[in-house]
Amino acid sequence: MIDLMGVSKSFGDVHAVRDVSLHVEQGEILCLIGPSGSGKSTLLRCINGLEVPEAGQVYVDGEPLAFGNPKLLQAQRTKMGFVFQHFHLFPHMTVLGNLTLAPVQVLGMDPQSAQNTALALLERVGLSDKRDVYPAQLSGGQKQRVAIARALCMNPEVMLFDEPTSALDPEMVGEVLDVMKELAQEGMTMLVVTHEMGFAREVSSRVLFLDEGQIVEENTPELLFSHPQSPRLQDFLSKVL
Amino acid sequence: MDFSIMTTENLLFMLKSACLSVGIAVVCLLMGIVLGTVTAAGRLSKNGLLNTVASVYVEVFRGTPMMMQITFAYLALPALISLIAGHPVRFNPLVTGTVAIGLNSGAYSTELIRSGILGVDKGQWEAADALGLSYRQKMGKVILPQAFKRIVPPLVNEFITLIKDTSLLSSIGIVELMKSATVIGANYYAYLPPLTVASAIYLTLTLTISHFARKLERRLSASD
Numbered sequence: 316m317i318d319l320m321g322v323s324k325s326f327g328d329v330h331a332v333r334d335v336s337l338h339v340e341q342g343e344i345l346c347l348i349g350p351s352g353s354g355k356s357t358l359l360r361c362i363n364g365l366e367v368p369e370a371g372q373v374y375v376d377g378e379p380l381a382f383g384n385p386k387l388l389q390a391q392r393t394k395m396g397f398v399f400q401h402f403h404l405f406p407h408m409t410v411l412g413n414l415t416l417a418p419v420q421v422l423g424m425d426p427q428s429a430q431n432t433a434l435a436l437l438e439r440v441g442l443s444d445k446r447d448v449y450p451a452q453l454s455g456g457q458k459q460r461v462a463i464a465r466a467l468c469m470n471p472e473v474m475l476f477d478e479p480t481s482a483l484d485p486e487m488v489g490e491v492l493d494v495m496k497e498l499a500q501e502g503m504t505m506l507v508v509t510h511e512m513g514f515a516r517e518v519s520s521r522v523l524f525l526d527e528g529q530i531v532e533e534n535t536p537e538l539l540f541s542h543p544q545s546p547r548l549q550d551f552l553s554k555v556l
Numbered sequence: 557m558d559f560s561i562m563t564t565e566n567l568l569f570m571l572k573s574a575c576l577s578v579g580i581a582v583v584c585l586l587m588g589i590v591l592g593t594v595t596a597a598g599r600l601s602k603n604g605l606l607n608t609v610a611s612v613y614v615e616v617f618r619g620t621p622m623m624m625q626i627t628f629a630y631l632a633l634p635a636l637i638s639l640i641a642g643h644p645v646r647f648n649p650l651v652t653g654t655v656a657i658g659l660n661s662g663a664y665s666t667e668l669i670r671s672g673i674l675g676v677d678k679g680q681w682e683a684a685d686a687l688g689l690s691y692r693q694k695m696g697k698v699i700l701p702q703a704f705k706r707i708v709p710p711l712v713n714e715f716i717t718l719i720k721d722t723s724l725l726s727s728i729g730i731v732e733l734m735k736s737a738t739v740i741g742a743n744y745y746a747y748l749p750p751l752t753v754a755s756a757i758y759l760t761l762t763l764t765i766s767h768f769a770r771k772l773e774r775r776l777s778a779s780d
Contacts, residue, residue: 365682385691393688403683407701416697417687469687 316341316473316504317362322371323528324357331357333528334371339506341472344499346515346536347508349525350551355508356400358525359477362506363395364388376472393421396466400478402458404450410437410461411446414468422469429468436464440494456487460494473504480511512555516540524548561744562753570750573736574757580654580725580732581718587658588718589711592665599670610666617663622656623724629656630728653725661718668714672707673699705776712769716762723758733757 317339324332331354339345347355360366362373364380373380375394381387405413414433418424424432437443440460450458459479466474476495480488492514499505499518509515515522516536524532524539524547532539532548540556543549598610617625630652638645676699684694726735737754741747 363686365685389688389690392686395686397683397686399679399683399686401679403677403679405680405683405698405702417689420693420697421688421690465687 316376317506318374318377319358319362320372320374322358322361322368322373324354324361324366324368330528332361332368335528335530336371337523337530339473339504341504342502343521344503344505344519345507346519346522347506347525348510348512348515348522348551349531353525354528355523355525356477357528359475359506359508363392363397363475365397389421393417393469394472396463396469396471396474398459398462398466398474398476398479400482402450402455402462402482404453404458404462404465406450409447409449410442410453413450413461414465417465418468432470433464433468436467437461439467439497440464441490454487455483456490459483459487459491463491463494463498467498473506474498476505476507476509478508478510480509510555512540512552524551526551558746559749561740561746562749566740566750567753569740570733570736570753570757573731574733574754574761576730577719577722577732577734578761580650580657580722580730581715583654584658584661584718584722585711585715587655588661588665588714589669591659591662592669595662595666596669596673599666600673614663614666617660618667622660622721623727625660626653626656626724626728629653649725649728649730653728653730657718657721657725660721661714664714665711668710669703669707672703672710675706676702708776709769709773712765712772716765719761719765720758 317337319335319337322332322335323330333354335354335358347359349355357366361368362375364373364382367382375391378391380391404410405416408416411430411433414436415426415429418429418432419426434443434446437446440463442457442460442464445453445457445461450461453461463474463479479495480491483491488511492511495505495507495514496518507514507519519536521533522536522539523530524543524545526547532543532545539548540552543552595610595613598606599614601607630647630649633652634645634647680698680702681694684698689698722732723734725732726738729735731739733754737750738747740750
């Protein structure tokens with residue numbers, strides 16, 4: 316479903332991602348772990364074209380991301396839901412407005428069915444009562460659940476999560492992870508950049524450990540956490556576990 | 557000081573002229589907003605030519621005195637066009653003056669609008685991109701509505717500036733508030749009363765507008 320071929324991205328002198336190749340099957344749940352600055356967020360942002368790789372190619376459903384063709388790139392992006400660390404809800408719209416904007420504008424859904432989809436998704440993330448509220452009135456955990464629902468409204472084939480719980484107060488992490496676990500159980504293809512080792516261990520089908528812009532080690536969560544091979548992963552795990 | 561020359565007739569004359577001043581300022585503000593939006597888009601675009609054209613326009617109009625622009629437009633430009641057209645051309649002073657100030661205001665509004673747009677959090681652009689919105693949808697539905705809140709207060713200040721700047725049009729014979737005062741002064745060989753009244757009218761206008769601007773600003777920031 317998603318293929319990366321030799322993707323590289325640098326910012327000035329910093330090589331954030333170096334020559335990364337990756338194949339993701341439908342239904343897989345990938346967790347990307349690693350120290351901060353290891354390039355995991357940049358890698359995730361390359362997948363939906365928020366960052367333009369300077370070398371290599373990203374394929375979605377076998378089709379290369381069309382950086383030179385804005386129309387096609389937009390269509391490709393609708394296949395991928397993206398959840399940001401800092402939510403990035405639209406502050407001038409209600410929760411319902413946030414959810415229905417893209418389905419109506421981009422997919423051309425009629426407003427009534429977009430609203431029905433949005434309400435169903437709000438119920439799924441447990442926020443039906445917040446439909447007419449503005450983002451400023453929500454807690455961090457609620458904002459992130461709305462952001463997940465907003466991405467799901469586009470009926471994506473894959474969900475990309477960029478440190479979805481890192482900006483949350485500890486007591487709100489659980490409610491967001493619960494929504495994500497539920498999604499995983501429903502068979503959604505997911506790529507999750509996270510520092511939540513418990514989540515990675517419990518939910519993912521494969522864990523990638525990144526350091527200095529490269530995939531240093533990848534394995535099933537059981538093996539990766541219990542039998543880390545590389546010294547760098549051993550060092551990392553000793554610090555976070 | 558003898559204010560007896562400020563008869564009802566003269567006062568009405570000045571008030572009518574004040575209306576013209578405000579009217580010109582309104583037209584110039586609207587011109588400036590339209591121009592400023594277009595030029596701000598040019599300055600924000602990655603297209604080198606658009607960017608250069610927009611930058612040159614802004615720098616020229618901000619870098620020369622407004623008095624020069626008005627005089628140039630009214631006295632020098634017709635000569636140039638006459639030369640090209642091969643027959644004498646004359647410009648209507650009201651239209652010429654209004655366009656000149658409108659162009660000047662556009663240059664200043666460009667910067668207001670540009671910084672308002674750039675002030676919108678980068679995450680908002682990314683969220684709109686990630687949802688697959690087109691550039692037009694992103695600007696229209698996500699960025700501009702948020703930029704608007706930042707742009708409105710300085711635009712009100714721009715309006716106040718414009719009301720004062722219209723006094724420069726007295727130099728090309730337009731009887732706006734300033735000119736009406738000097739006309740009355742010249743009639744009676746007494747400048748103190750009409751200029752005092754004109755100043756009071758300007759002050760009343762600008763204070764009233766800034767009062768409402770503060771109210772508006774409070775209301776706009778309330779939804780944050």
